[in-house]
Amino acid sequence: MEGNKYFEYPNANNGRSKRTVKYRKNEDMWAYVASGKRLPVQWSAWLTHTRPDPPGIEELQADLARQQRVKLNAAILEARDEAERANRERLQAPSHHSAADTQSQNVSRDERLEPPESDRRPKTQTRDPWAEALSGSDEPRSWVPMTRKR
Numbered sequence: 001m002e003g004n005k006y007f008e009y010p011n012a013n014n015g016r017s018k019r020t021v022k023y024r025k026n027e028d029m030w031a032y033v034a035s036g037k038r039l040p041v042q043w044s045a046w047l048t049h050t051r052p053d054p055p056g057i058e059e060l061q062a063d064l065a066r067q068q069r070v071k072l073n074a075a076i077l078e079a080r081d082e083a084e085r086a087n088r089e090r091l092q093a094p095s096h097h098s099a100a101d102t103q104s105q106n107v108s109r110d111e112r113l114e115p116p117e118s119d120r121r122p123k124t125q126t127r128d129p130w131a132e133a134l135s136g137s138d139e140p141r142s143w144v145p146m147t148r149k150r
Contacts, residue, residue, distance in 0.1 A: 004028075006043060006054060019047045
């Protein structure tokens with residue numbers, strides 16, 4: 001599909017055959033070696049003997065169509081994400097005063113941040129390991145293993 005030619009040379013000792021690729025242009029080899037371009041995965045699998053038969057043209061065309069569908073779907077998702085991000089920014093930006101804005105301004109800040117009565121949970125004391133580490137000294141302490149009582 002890209003003009004590369006693939007060859008298989010049988011081994012004289014009835015061993016594993018040698019599989020190679022001849023690139024369309026000699027300078028194309030450096031593009032593949034430097035990872036600028038990639039061989040189709042089907043041909044890579046055949047070259048490394050992980051598949052016994054070379055890929056067919058239908059298989060390569062189907063994979064190319066799949067790759068194009070994936071790119072199109074990715075572009076659609078990116079556009080949707082961008083639209084959501086723009087919408088979120090528009091909603092978070094200060095807008096012109098409306099009736100809802102004036103009502104929210106009349107409510108005190110503490111009342112807006114306070115959760116409803118049903119959502120209030122008793123506050124539990126949490127341990128802060130960073131505060132403990134910073135308050136202690138950096139001097140090593142002795143340690144004696146304790147025997148376990150059975």
